[in-house]
Amino acid sequence: MDVNGVALVVGAGSGIGLETALTFAERGARAVVFADQASDTASTGSAKSKSVVTSKDNETLAIAVDVRDRASVAAIVAEVKKRFGRLDYAVNSAGVPRQTEADTASVNEEEYEFLHDVNAKGILHCLQEEISAMRGQEPLYVKGRSGRRSVGPGSIINVTSLSAVTGSANSITYTASKFAARGIIKCAVLDNRSTGLRINEVCPGFTDTPMLRRGIEKQPDVGELIRKSMPLGRVATPEEIAHVIHFLASPGASFVNGQSLVVDSGVSVPVLS
Structure with missing residues (x-):
């Protein structure tokens, strides 16, 4: 189902975040806010949306944000509310x-803190400000074959990783940050049981993003190993993950709340020998 409200995508400069913002524009969102660490990448993404928008009334906004700084996140959410009056969909993908690469005994604490600040604390800051903005909003309604129903005052989708549900060797800094993010998300769901907000999580497996490509450039043999490990024979495209995120935000998922959806080609399914 299409979306027709106001969408904020944090981390919209590239990869999954960019494709998600473009998908919202393509599927009828009234406004799409491209937020990224650098204003130029946010602006580039916003410019790309002009080729896919389907609503003649669609507006876009490009804005810089540092998710490590709650005040920075608060400022962009306030700007969204000021400019568009409400916030209906928020996607946290930064x-x-x-x-x-280091084993348990060799973990670099500075790296550990940096990844935690972005991947975990960043999710916390986004949730804090988005929830505050959405609470008390008039809910949106849709009309289905069963009649008119509320889809709630807002929907938040958090993008973590397959590493939020399973450990991997030599990757404590990243894996710990993603597990922490998942814990934050689950607590936020429980804290908002009576608000009507829907808060969900998408855990992508290997996806063809600039982040993955940079890693493969450093270790070319890893790319082939990844491909061979995929039950579907390839990694995901960012667009495929974006479609899952869009579904969770949309009225089609209006009864889906508190879920962690793993999108990984089936690689996480245990194999019995």
Whole structure:
């Protein structure tokens, strides 16, 4: 189902975040806010949306944000409310990969803190401000074959990783940050049981993003190993993950709340030998 409200995508400069913002524009959102760490990447994404928008009334906004700083997140959410009157859909997809490969005994604490600040605390800051903005809003309604129903005052989708549900060797800094993010998300769901807000999580597996490509450039043999490990024979495209995110935001998922949806080609399914 299409969306027709106001969407904020944090981390919309590239990869999954960019494709998600473009999908919202393509599926009828009244306004799409491209938020990224750098204003130029946010602006580039916003410019791309002009080729896919389907609503003649669609507006876009490009804005810089540092998710490590709650005041920065608060400022962009306030700007969204000021400009568009409400916030209906929020997607939190900003994240950074591990910087070094190290086992448990060799973890770099500075890297650990940096990844935690972006991947976990960043999710917390976004949730805090988005929830505050959405609480008390008039809910949106849709009309289905069963009649008119509320889809709630807002929907938040958090993008983590397959690493939020399973550990991997030599990756404590990244994996710990994603597990922490997942814990924050689950608590936010429980804290908002009576608000009508829907808060969900998407855990992508290997996806053809600039982040993955940079990693493969450093270790070319890893790319082939990843491909061979995929039950569907390839990694995901960012657009495929974006479609899942859009579904969770849309009225079609109006009874889906508190879920962690793993999108990984089936690689996480245990194999019995």
